[in-house]
Structure formats: C-alpha cells, structure tokens
Amino acid sequence: MEYLNEKDFLIAFGKNLRKVRKAQGFTQAQLANDIGVEISQISRIERGIINTSVGNVNAIAKALKVDLKDLFHLNN
Secondary structure, rough: OOOHHHHHHHHHHHHHHHHHHHHHHOOOHHHHHHHHHOOOHHHHHHHHOOOOOOHHHHHHHHHOOHHHHHHHHOOO
C-alpha cells in the first residue's frame, strides 16, 4: 500500500475531482452552488491548495451522483 504526503495527496485528489466533475457534466459554478460553497473554494480544492472537509467531500459525491470512492481514485 502506498501513501502520499499531504501536498501530493491534495493535488492528486483535486485533479481527480476535476476529472470526475467534468465527466459528470458539471461546471465549478454548478458544483459550488449545489453544495453551498463559493466557486473559488472548488477551484482551490481542484488545484490542491486547500484541504476540504469530509462533509464537503460527501456533499460533492452526492451532488455529482458518484460513490465516495470514485473521488479517491488517485492513480488515474
């Protein structure tokens, strides 16, 4: 099992989130509106700048209609 340091994890998570969001046909604005955050927060998550909460990750998965585990496929 391989573990990433926090910076690499946040970057990988953000890249995967962007991929999943686009695959589901969402803009950053749509996703932000659906989960009740600012667009800039989605942008910062996707760029690996901030570490979002578990609650936000759950809300993102629900809004995108994907399993939580889909947001954590970091090797793709």
